[in-house]
Amino acid sequence: MIINGxxxxxxxxxxxxxxxxxxxxxxYISDSKNINAVYVPFRVSPDSLQDAIRGLRGLNVVGFNVTxxxxxxxxxxxxxxxxxxxxxxxxxxxxxxxxKLWGYNTDGDGFLMxxxxxxxxxxxxxxxxxxxxxxxxxxxxxKAALEGADKMVILNxxxxxxxxxxxxxxxxxxxxxxxxxxxxNDAKNAIMDCQIIINTTSVGMYPSTDKCPIEANSILNxxxxxxxxxxxxxxxxxxxxxxxxGSIAVNGLGMLFYQGINAxxxxxxxxxxxxxxxxxxxxxxxxxLEI
Ligand code: ATR
Numbered sequence: 001m002i003i004n005g006x007x008x009x010x011x012x013x014x015x016x017x018x019x020x021x022x023x024x025x026x027x028y029i030s031d032s033k034n035i036n037a038v039y040v041p042f043r044v045s046p047d048s049l050q051d052a053i054r055g056l057r058g059l060n061v062v063g064f065n066v067t068x069x070x071x072x073x074x075x076x077x078x079x080x081x082x083x084x085x086x087x088x089x090x091x092x093x094x095x096x097x098x099x100k101l102w103g104y105n106t107d108g109d110g111f112l113m114x115x116x117x118x119x120x121x122x123x124x125x126x127x128x129x130x131x132x133x134x135x136x137x138x139x140x141x142x143k144a145a146l147e148g149a150d151k152m153v154i155l156n157x158x159x160x161x162x163x164x165x166x167x168x169x170x171x172x173x174x175x176x177x178x179x180x181x182x183x184x185n186d187a188k189n190a191i192m193d194c195q196i197i198i199n200t201t202s203v204g205m206y207p208s209t210d211k212c213p214i215e216a217n218s219i220l221n222x223x224x225x226x227x228x229x230x231x232x233x234x235x236x237x238x239x240x241x242x243x244x245x246g247s248i249a250v251n252g253l254g255m256l257f258y259q260g261i262n263a264x265x266x267x268x269x270x271x272x273x274x275x276x277x278x279x280x281x282x283x284x285x286x287x288x289l290e291i
Contacts, residue, residue, distance in 0.1 A: 001031055001038065008037040009059070010267055013044040013052055013074075014067035022065055024287045025260045029280055035268060037062065044070065053077040053101070056094075063095040063267040065260075066103075071135060078103045084146075087172060088139045093263040104266060107136065108143035110259025111229075117258075118250045119225050121196070123147035129191045130154050131182065131213045132200035133161035136229055140198055141165060145173040152177040153190040155214075157201075182213065191219050199228040204236035212237040222246030229255055234289065257284050 012022050018041070026039035042064075044052040049070055054077075056064060066074050071090040075081055078094060081103035085091045091103035116122060128149045130137050133156040144152060152169065154177060156162035162179035169177040180186040191197055191214060203213040216238055220226065226242035229252035235243075242249035261280065265271055272280070 001027070003038060004036070006036055008035075009040065009061045010037055010063055011040040011042055011056075011061065012065040012067060013042045013049075013056075013070060014065075015043055015045050015069060017041045017043045017067070020067065021256060021284075021288055022260055025257065025280070025284050026264055028283055028287070029261075029264055032279070032283075033276075037268070046070070046073070049073055050077055057096075057099070057101055060099070061096060063093065063263070065263060066092050066094060068135075075103060077101075084108060084142070087142050087146075090135055090139065092259065093266060095266050104263075105139060106259040106262035106266070107139040107255070108146075109262050110257070111140050111255045112143050112147065113258040113262070114252075114254025115227060115250070118254050119227070119248050121225055121248075123149045123196070125150050126196050127151040127194040128153070128196040128198065129194040130198050130200060132156055133158070133165045134200065137200040138165055138168075140200055140229075141169050141177070142173060144196075144198075145169050145176060148174075149176055149196075151194075153187075153194065154179045155182045155187045155190065157182050159184075188215065188219060195223060196225045196227070199226075199230070199236075199238055202230070204228070204233075204238055205230045206232045209233050210237060212241065214238070216241035216245075220245040220247050224248070226250070228252060231256060231288065253285060253288060254281075257281055 023039050030037045079100040085103050085105040088105045093104040093106045095102050123144045128144050154162040154166045159181040166177040166179035204211045224247035226247045227250045228236050230236050231251050231253040239249040
């Protein structure tokens with residue numbers, strides 16, 4: 001890659017940022033498509049967020065990703081946000097449009113594209129269990145409700161947060177949601193009543209790879225579709241049991257990948273073909289597994 005006078009700058013702000021896989025994906029795409037752009041990581045502490053946004057605006061960068069812990073707070077420094085980012089209450093992608101910074105959330109779309117592509121199913125008319133009630137759960141719950149899920153149940157360790165997210169979905173998108181504490185007996189029954197189960201918590205993530213967010217052995221069967229947003233390990237305990245029980249089991253690598261593709265297409269005003277996307281995904285999986 002040769003950086004010259006017309007190289008476009010894109011990047012990601014977060015804290016910490018060293019673990020981010022996004023630079024690998026975006027720089028690979030630019031390289032392989034001969035797009036004169038470079039994607040750089042910026043470690044930005046919460047205290048420096050406003051300065052960072054001012055700086056990025058002043059430097060007239062093409063756009064940037066936003067990750068933990070800035071996804072909510074960044075909204076107040078932008079010129080506007082998309083309807084979906086407003087509903088989710090978080091921005092992960094910013095685009096510079098003629099000097100104005102517009103915020104988007106591509107996590108929900110990334111999740112949906114990955115889900116459809118890798119399971120062959122949609123949300124329309126389905127019963128969906130969402131485990132967790134944090135930022136990722138909110139993006140996914142909003143998307144699943146917008147996509148016409150029939151019923152949704154939010155299950156969380158802290159029940160107040162499950163109630164808050166469930167009420168939010170009912171009040172703002174569609175009246176489809178209920179909630180329960182994850183340890184509660186209701187949780188088990190609720191999950192058994194669902195076709196789609198999505199883990200949005202960090203339970204089972206490296207290094208605690210023997211942990212599972214639900215009693216998977218006694219709950220799962222071959223009618224379930226289980227999506228775990230964790231991708232390290234590639235197969236969590238939850239996904240291992242899901243496979244053993246004959247469920248469809250998918251990890252979160254696709255969500256990470258497609259949210260990135262979606263952001264790149266927005267920044268550059270392009271749309272990749274299916275073939276290109278397949279090529280990028282093959283590279284991305286290989287690169288992530290090697291790290
Ligand atoms: P993210 O943006 O990745 O969703 P988050 O907003 O911090 O991260 O949310 C983390 C989610 O994982 C929460 O639902 C959290 O449950 P609490 O609301 O009870 O904190 C859940 N979580 C994290 N560690 C957990 C654990 N050991 N057991 C159960 N749930 C856990």
